[in-house]
Amino acid sequence: MSKLNYQKKWVQHLLVPATLAVFSQCSFAHTRLESPTVIQGVKVHNRLNVGHGCSIDAIGTKGGSTFAQSAIFPNAVSYTPIIGVDSSATGSTWNSATYTTQPASTFYSPLAGIGTLIREDGAWPITLQKTDAVGNNDGFSAGGKAYDQTVSASIQTSVATAAITIPATSCARSVTFMLAVADICDITVPSAIATDKEVLYWSPIPNFAGVPGQPFGSAKGNSTSTNIAGGIPVGPAYSNYDGYTDAAHTIAGDGWASPATLKVYRNITGTPATVANGVYTVAQPANPLPPGCTGHGGLGDDVYVFPSAAQINAEMPIFSGVNQKGTLYWK
Amino acid sequence: MKDSFLRKLLATSLLITSLTYGNSAVAHSVGNLIDATGINASATDVYQISCFDDGGGPTAYLFIQIQDGSIPVPGLLVSAQAYFDQTKIMTNTSDPISGDANASPGVQLSGGNGNYILSVSKTAVGARQYNITVHCWSVNGEHTGTDINTLQLQ
Numbered sequence: 001m002s003k004l005n006y007q008k009k010w011v012q013h014l015l016v017p018a019t020l021a022v023f024s025q026c027s028f029a030h031t032r033l034e035s036p037t038v039i040q041g042v043k044v045h046n047r048l049n050v051g052h053g054c055s056i057d058a059i060g061t062k063g064g065s066t067f068a069q070s071a072i073f074p075n076a077v078s079y080t081p082i083i084g085v086d087s088s089a090t091g092s093t094w095n096s097a098t099y100t101t102q103p104a105s106t107f108y109s110p111l112a113g114i115g116t117l118i119r120e121d122g123a124w125p126i127t128l129q130k131t132d133a134v135g136n137n138d139g140f141s142a143g144g145k146a147y148d149q150t151v152s153a154s155i156q157t158s159v160a161t162a163a164i165t166i167p168a169t170s171c172a173r174s175v176t177f178m179l180a181v182a183d184i185c186d187i188t189v190p191s192a193i194a195t196d197k198e199v200l201y202w203s204p205i206p207n208f209a210g211v212p213g214q215p216f217g218s219a220k221g222n223s224t225s226t227n228i229a230g231g232i233p234v235g236p237a238y239s240n241y242d243g244y245t246d247a248a249h250t251i252a253g254d255g256w257a258s259p260a261t262l263k264v265y266r267n268i269t270g271t272p273a274t275v276a277n278g279v280y281t282v283a284q285p286a287n288p289l290p291p292g293c294t295g296h297g298g299l300g301d302d303v304y305v306f307p308s309a310a311q312i313n314a315e316m317p318i319f320s321g322v323n324q325k326g327t328l329y330w331k
Numbered sequence: 332m333k334d335s336f337l338r339k340l341l342a343t344s345l346l347i348t349s350l351t352y353g354n355s356a357v358a359h360s361v362g363n364l365i366d367a368t369g370i371n372a373s374a375t376d377v378y379q380i381s382c383f384d385d386g387g388g389p390t391a392y393l394f395i396q397i398q399d400g401s402i403p404v405p406g407l408l409v410s411a412q413a414y415f416d417q418t419k420i421m422t423n424t425s426d427p428i429s430g431d432a433n434a435s436p437g438v439q440l441s442g443g444n445g446n447y448i449l450s451v452s453k454t455a456v457g458a459r460q461y462n463i464t465v466h467c468w469s470v471n472g473e474h475t476g477t478d479i480n481t482l483q484l485q
Contacts, residue, residue: 041383041444043476077482109446110381112480134481163383163476165445168417282384285444 029154030258031069031181031202033161037263039271041284043163045118047156048260053149054185055196060245060254063150064197068124068143068184068330069157072315073115073262074177074307076104078132082206082306083107085172087295094176094304095229099210107303108175109165112136114262115179118158123147127157130315131322138311141318141329143184164264171293172266173300178204179260180312182241187330191240191316193247201243202255206306207233216242219250228257239312266300361479362400362462365409365451369458374485376451380413382467383444385476390444394466395424396437397451399459403430407455411435411463414450415442426461434464444475448482 029051038044048071054064074081081104084097104111117129117140125144131137142157166172179202182191186198207215207228217235225232232252243253270286295301320326366374382390397411410425420442426435440447453459467475 043383043385043478077480110379110478110480111482112379113381113478134484136480162478163381163385165381280386282386282388284384285389 029152030255030260031183031200032260033159033179033262034156035161036261037265038161038164039265039284040164040166040267040287044161046115046159046161046262048115048159048179048181050147050155050183052152053147054183054198054200055245055254060196062152064185065146065148066155066183066185067146068141068187068318069155070130070139070141070182070184070316070318070330071115071157071159071260072130072139072180072307072311074305075114075132075136075138075311076111076305077136078112078134079308079311081308081311082211084206084208084211084304084306085295086302086304093229094178094206095208097208097302097304099206099208099212104305105167107166107170107172108264108305109167110162112138114162114164114177115139116160116162117142118160120158122158123155124157128318128320129322130324132311132315133323135322138315139179143187143318161262166264166266166287168287169290171289171295171301172303173268173289173296174263174265175303175305176261176263178304178306179262180204180239180241180307180316181255181260182243182316184330187318190331193249194244195247196243196245196253199243200255201241201253202259203239203242203253203257204259204306204312205238205242205257206304207257208304213238218242218244218252218256222252225252225256227252227255232256239309239316241312241316268300359466359474359477360462360464361449361481362460363451363484364458364460365453365485366456366458370456371485372453372456374453375483376485377481377483378449379480379482380447380449380465380467381445381476381478381480382442382447383476383478387473387475388469388471390442390467390475391470392439392441392443392468393447394437394439394464394468395422395449396434396464397424397426398434398462398464399426399430400462401430401459403428404455404457405429407453407457407459409451409453409459409461411461412450412452413438413440414448415440415445416448417445418442437464439468 217233223231
């Protein structure tokens, strides 16, 4: 049997829907990076984990089979990400950040290629790169197999997260990149009418002071949502892929303002080389804060980088080729 | 429709995907057809090179070398420049003979780990297909981590 025929038969077998039994679930992990916090200057073999399947009923019980995933990291070469700086005295959250028009290069580099697909013998039969118009890696699409999520199990895609440099002249003590992710259970339903039963979005929503157009929200809002401080307001959408529970797109979905994140810490004191379990970890040089940094009582600022709405709208669809070219499989 | 999607995906995955750009950025080299229309003497391509310790030691310097792969045109030469902002240092190398089989002299910029800006320029109008060898090296001559992003293509 030729390889193509074998693949076709294998895939067709997987498409036969299994009889689903509903089990009560005690806890669900959201779609997140396996290593969500890293130190600057280190390239990490990371993984994006689908935590659970889509909703299967009106109350949001999870269990729908996950069939594909689309994920992007912020790109500051071909787009202008929304950047917030939090310098508050205590604690830190992107909710308390303030919008800045300073260029991304003020806070970090490289400006693209933050997350790059690693092709390996993973969970998905098909993996596709996403790039911008000049070929910089922005993320990936993956899928082609309907994983039964009646009982949740992680589905991983390998991603190399870049070795990030925080400039010595910057007052940033951390830089957090917000991903835009769609976990797709029914790829036949377009995003314009998809609900949490078909597509679960883990959407970055830059609702903080100074961002043009904020507060973003939904037509009906949700004051009881814990995804964002103060609940989900009534307001305009941020992008075309914010996520909703209803086909009319009036009620924000479960993953609204609950994005996967990559937090890069500044190595202020440096790190000595270590050996553990036979694994050698290289030494990292110190990158102290420059004089005059006042954020967090002199400890530095926390910077948050959201992909622009233009990037999300352009790059979330799934195409067969890079740079949003080729056959369109889902939008 | 889901089955159709999968069939298309499988068929596509078995094809050799051709590049949709004139440029290519593979590990340790970048190339592009600069000034494809042949009317812009000031055409400049810009890249960002990330050098980092991937287990072989910290980066000591960035090495670059450019070669003009187009047919010879008198007076039309290509050059590459590298800049490291953290220490405000810069270097340049030019392919001295248009369109011959030899590359420019190799040059290095001792910035260490971090991000370098690599730019490409030329001396006159005319399209040139260039290729730049890019290496991040440790003090011991070992390759260190090298990632390349494209900032501008003209």
